[in-house]
Amino acid sequence: MAEEQRIRDRGVVIDDAFAGLQRWGLRIIVIAVAGYVIGWGIGHIWMVIFPVSMALIVSTVLGPPVGWLRSKGWPSALAAALVVISFIGVLVGVIAILTPQVAGQAGEIASGASGGLQKVRDWVAGEPLNLSDGQITRAFEAVQEKLQSSATAISAGVFSTITTATSIIVNLVLILMLTFFFVKDGHKFLPWVTAIGGQRAGAHLTEMLARVWSTLGGFIRTQSLVALIDAVIIGAGLAILGSPLAVPLAVITFFGGYIPIVGAFISGALAVLVTLVTNDWKDALIALVIVVLVQQLEGNVLSPVLQGKNMNLHPAVVLMSVTAGGSMFGITGAFLAVPVAASVAEILRYANERIDESVSVLAPKTDARSAEILAADREEED
Numbered sequence: 001m002a003e004e005q006r007i008r009d010r011g012v013v014i015d016d017a018f019a020g021l022q023r024w025g026l027r028i029i030v031i032a033v034a035g036y037v038i039g040w041g042i043g044h045i046w047m048v049i050f051p052v053s054m055a056l057i058v059s060t061v062l063g064p065p066v067g068w069l070r071s072k073g074w075p076s077a078l079a080a081a082l083v084v085i086s087f088i089g090v091l092v093g094v095i096a097i098l099t100p101q102v103a104g105q106a107g108e109i110a111s112g113a114s115g116g117l118q119k120v121r122d123w124v125a126g127e128p129l130n131l132s133d134g135q136i137t138r139a140f141e142a143v144q145e146k147l148q149s150s151a152t153a154i155s156a157g158v159f160s161t162i163t164t165a166t167s168i169i170v171n172l173v174l175i176l177m178l179t180f181f182f183v184k185d186g187h188k189f190l191p192w193v194t195a196i197g198g199q200r201a202g203a204h205l206t207e208m209l210a211r212v213w214s215t216l217g218g219f220i221r222t223q224s225l226v227a228l229i230d231a232v233i234i235g236a237g238l239a240i241l242g243s244p245l246a247v248p249l250a251v252i253t254f255f256g257g258y259i260p261i262v263g264a265f266i267s268g269a270l271a272v273l274v275t276l277v278t279n280d281w282k283d284a285l286i287a288l289v290i291v292v293l294v295q296q297l298e299g300n301v302l303s304p305v306l307q308g309k310n311m312n313l314h315p316a317v318v319l320m321s322v323t324a325g326g327s328m329f330g331i332t333g334a335f336l337a338v339p340v341a342a343s344v345a346e347i348l349r350y351a352n353e354r355i356d357e358s359v360s361v362l363a364p365k366t367d368a369r370s371a372e373i374l375a376a377d378r379e380e381e382d
Helices: 002-006 010-044 046-071 076-125 134-149 151-155 168-240 246-256 262-278 281-307 315-358 370-381
Strands: none
Touching: 010 046, 010 315, 046 076, 046 168, 046 315, 076 168, 168 246, 168 262, 168 281, 168 315, 246 262, 262 281, 262 315, 315 370
16 A cells, blocks of 8 residues: 555546645735736825835935945034935926926927827828828827827926825925935934844845945946936037027936936937928938937946946836836836836845845755856846
């Protein structure tokens, strides 16, 4: 009887396979339900999560100068107040200079893009392509209607999507107050986590949070620089071409730079379509060349050199993150999607390193070196 139990016939193999499938199926269902519940919860407390998230992102930029002042003997409150007030002054100055130009010409941008689409549609329908498919026509009309209906929303400015439940002013004040407290007392948080969690759990949490903070800060700072370079080059190119909307299009390019891949594509398409209407097809072609060259410069030089390993995300992951964030939470979700994805990826890398440390010495070497192999593969891709 014992000998028969040790024999794995086809029935036993199939039964084991279905048992494994059942276990993994239940696990996947539980994970999916948990993900749905988390998403549902985030959606219902978005008005709280958004200002906290924005304050954390701003704090990654303001934290280093506050830390430098603190190292010079400045009190934390005074250093934080000076840096936050300086940031507010710069922000107000930039908004005061750029907002009238962007808001005043937003309708022209939308109309120009719509007119550019109409010209492209006429060209596609004429010689030499002679494409008159009704679906193509309806697609162009749908995009035109969307652009025209968005003119009012665009003219409301970049901050029009910050909140749905409270006013813009309340959110801005809340973000700035939270930023002040984060940069003032943020350096105390990790020691507090270690004290509460103990030397084992606390040490792991501290290391993960420190890595996430470093990744997030590096991404925001370098992405700001990359977006600024893109906006300056494209804006200068449009100005040389004589485009009357060079400044607002440069501003849109700058803010679009914070949404990788999608933002660059949309802002570049806007610049080309508007130039097609305000100037002519030759200038639009030159604008297209400028946009393509800038995007190549960003993708092959600026981002790899400046970002380095801060992000370490595959472009497909970035694109799916932006799509998911935008579909669930609009423009703000698209903006926060990549930092969130980069933070989650950093946590998973840390977990993978700890798994490698826990693998038995008798296991195959590849089982204990997955983190190194993944890092080496990523370096080869770069």
